[in-house]
Amino acid sequence: MTLCMAALCMAGAPAHAADPQPYVTVIHPTGNADLDAAVRASSDLLGLQKTHTVSPFALVGRIHNDYARIRSALESFGYYAPTIAIQAAIASKNGTSTPQDGHDPDLPEWMQAIPASQKMEISVSITKGPQYHIGAISIVAAKGQPAVRLDAHENEALGIRSGDPALAATILKAQSQLQTTLAEEGYALADVSTPQAWLRPQTRTIDVAITVTRGPVVNLGAFSFSGLRRTHPAYVVRRLTIAPGELYQPSRIEAARQGLSSMGVFSDVQVHHDQKLASDGTLPLDFSFAESKLHSVGVEGGYSTDLGGRVGVSWTHRNLFGNAERLRLTALATGLGGSAEQGLGYDLYADLMKPDFGSRNQNLSARIEGIRQLLYSYRQTAVLARAGIVRRISSHWNVAFGGEIEQERIDQMSRTNSYFIASLPLSATYDGTGVDNPIMPATHGVRISMNVTPSASLEDGTSFFMIMQATVSTYFDLANLGLARKGRSVFAVRGTIGNVEGASTYAIPPDQRLYAGGSATVRGYRYQGVGPQFPNSRYAIGGTSMDAGSLEYRQRILQKFGAVGFIDAGQVSDGSTPFKGTLRAGAGAGARYYTPIGPVRLDIAVPLNRPPRGDKWELYVGLGETF
Known part of the structure; x- marks a missing residue:
């Protein structure tokens, strides 16, 4: 009786499943080449299909993760209401089998039943939906700081305007661009926070708020030099294109650093300053040198x-x-x-x-x-x-x-x-x-x-x-x-x-x-x-x-x-x-x-x-x- 039951169980068992499960990923284009490149770069299904093959159950997890990864790529281009369809099918010479939806709870069992000799095709289709645009842009003062109003040049430096496509890269870049502009105007201690964004689905816009602390306009303070063993400090001072008492400007400081580097006697030149001012309200600079072989x-x-x-x-x-x-x-x-x-x-x-x-x-x-x-x-x-x-x-x-x-x-x-x-x-x-x-x-x-x-x-x-x-x-x-x-x-x-x-x-x-x-x-x-x-x-x-x-x-x-x-x-x-x-x-x-x-x-x-x-x-x- 026992032998008969065993024979029946063997007769009803499926063919041996592949582990790991080979597959190929097909991502259908959206019509936007830059967006397509971002989607392909974000997809683990595509990026890991050759180098990190996994078991069927782990592959289902990879599919579920790709929904979120691809959605993030779409949102970075302003598409906050997309439709993402990921489907799996068995590939053969005669085409593919009936596709299985990536959200189907029975997908792991379906993959487990695929014979080892079969390869799977995973397709990704995207409907972008409407592109969101930038709504209101607010410049907010830090708590306890006076109100901040940007002039025309500083507003231009933000690089974003109401009505522009809500591209994440552009919104995030506004922080560094404004920080650089304020520093070039002499605000050495200015602080610009990472932009905060609020989604407005009713109007398909994103409101942006940036917290800004200007601080005072700063002049350069005393210069100090370290690492000069064979080079006369007086000559270094003559070579500098900046001087104490001048307006703090990072671009001019960097140009001065590069000028010292080009002398041919230093293998490295660095410029540092503290994040606090001297007692006289200036910002001292410390130049450190590594001299080249003589x-x-x-x-x-x-x-x-x-x-x-x-x-x-x-x-x-x-x-x-x-x-x-x-x-x-x-x-x-x-x-x-x-x-x-x-x-x-x-x-x-x-x-x-x-x-x-x-x-x-x-x-x-x-x-x-x-x-x-x-x-x-x-x-x-x-x-x-x-x-x-x-x-x-x-x-x-x-x-x-x-x-x-x-x-x-x-x-x-x-x-x-x-x-x-x-x-x-x-x-x-x-x-x-x-x-x-x-x-x-x-x-x-x-x-x-x-x-x-x-x-x-x-x-x-x-x-x-x-x-x-x-x-x-x-x-x-x-x-x-x-x-x-x-x-x-x-x-x-x-x-x-x-x-x-x-x-x-x-x-x-x-x-x-x-x-x-x-x-x-x-x-x-x-x-x-x-x-x-x-x-x-x-x-x-x-x-x-x-x-x-x-x-x-x-x-x-x-x-x-x-x-x-x-x-x-x-x-x-x-x-x-x-x-x-x-x-x-x-x-x-x-x-x-x-x-x-x-x-x-x-x-x-x-x-x-x-x-x-x-x-x-x-x-x-x-x-x-x-x-």
């Missing part, structure tokens, strides 16, 4: 087939005398195997930069340098010294002026001459690209560089001459035409023009003449490979006028890679005006690998009308774009 060592390198390899090391002292002075010593080996070089050379120099020399935004720079380079055009051994002022006159413009002397010996075509050159270089630069680091690629805007250098050669025949040169580059992002994503596809154009006045070509020292060829002007030609040359040789004469132009297309590929195509053209002549001489053109392509400090560049270029004895191709490797 010394650093860097390695420099590059390669092109014309100038060969360039490798060296530099040592930098970041705070030489306690006022952010920077001393950099550099030693480079040059001319390692280049087609425009006849042998190994060197470049040794010491740079000193003193910031805020004489006035703010004005730096003193000085250099002592020893050079030896064995170019095919000439062999040069030189010692030079220069000093100058670089002044920032606006967010885009910088000007520089100074003096330079150079003693050099140059061998050219079996002749050796010594020169002593004195010059007064003047320059102005404009950068409207918005790129702070010149190594990082620009995607829009214009860069301009202009140089005028009056010079005198005072040995081996005296001559006076003036070198003038200007370069303009601009960048156009195809995203402006809707043809690409921002920063992915960019055209870059560069033009350079130069002229030497006051002396003929042979009255000017060879290193002061104008040349073209190489990555700075016309790629595909070796350095100094464009322009007049001595007969039957690779020696460039140089000239007194020069012009060159480049057109480059830059395409980002995936996240870290890119490709470049370009064409360059230029000419050099011994005339008094540019746009004369034999025009040479080159074309090529390159690859980019983008790193946090800038793109690694590899370009290959070929000459399109190669001169006699010219190279057939050139390779360029470096860091950063060519322009």
Whole structure:
């Protein structure tokens, strides 16, 4: 009898249910893309269906929770009377079974009966209902505080008005926007509470109340400094763009903090203040500093087939005398195997930069340098010294002026001459690209560089001459035409023009003449490979006028890679005006690998009308774009 009963029970039992229960979630669109994204982000059914599968009973709990989660997402967009339908069905090749409502009390038993081989489909349908709008907006004074009335500017800062859609994000944002506005007006101790809202179903509106405490208008009090071990506090004070007694404004305080951070001697700068005023009614500020390492060592390198390899090391002292002075010593080996070089050379120099020399935004720079380079055009051994002022006159413009002397010996075509050159270089630069680091690629805007250098050669025949040169580059992002994503596809154009006045070509020292060829002007030609040359040789004469132009297309590929195509053209002549001489053109392509400090560049270029004895191709490797 017992065996018979057992057999009957087994015969009536359902197939083994799946545990965990696999399912797929389908959320039907509402017609509002932003709302749909919020609903999908809020749904645990959708977000956890692959990574956190659960038993049928736990899945029913997840369905019940999604009603509340999806309702919260809808309410955040102002839909306070929606209809949410969640249904479950068995999915098969022939469609789905009769849907089961998510609120059905028999849903757990129904899920438990689903065979393990079946997959379930859960669909979510939403009827938004009417969108609620903002009703009355009240500004309430805190208990025991005087009444608060906002002026027109402060009302505008709230960012909400009666009649606007009742979006939760906008209402909550009103708190931070008003807090920021009051602080910028000098109310350092102002307090704006989280908005409170009351639902009015009869009018389909939400009334909003915000409690505000203004407090007094506050000026800055005394400044204190901590963490300054090697930097003079007096210099930090001179660098500050704020001072005690001025109106408290968080934006100006943050700008001052960033200005100190940009000095290059601090790894971190923080500004703190208490939430209570000093006895005189001002608000003191405490600046805390973490100083950077005093010394650093860097390695420099590059390669092109014309100038060969360039490798060296530099040592930098970041705070030489306690006022952010920077001393950099550099030693480079040059001319390692280049087609425009006849042998190994060197470049040794010491740079000193003193910031805020004489006035703010004005730096003193000085250099002592020893050079030896064995170019095919000439062999040069030189010692030079220069000093100058670089002044920032606006967010885009910088000007520089100074003096330079150079003693050099140059061998050219079996002749050796010594020169002593004195010059007064003047320059102005404009950068409207918005790129702070010149190594990082620009995607829009214009860069301009202009140089005028009056010079005198005072040995081996005296001559006076003036070198003038200007370069303009601009960048156009195809995203402006809707043809690409921002920063992915960019055209870059560069033009350079130069002229030497006051002396003929042979009255000017060879290193002061104008040349073209190489990555700075016309790629595909070796350095100094464009322009007049001595007969039957690779020696460039140089000239007194020069012009060159480049057109480059830059395409980002995936996240870290890119490709470049370009064409360059230029000419050099011994005339008094540019746009004369034999025009040479080159074309090529390159690859980019983008790193946090800038793109690694590899370009290959070929000459399109190669001169006699010219190279057939050139390779360029470096860091950063060519322009």
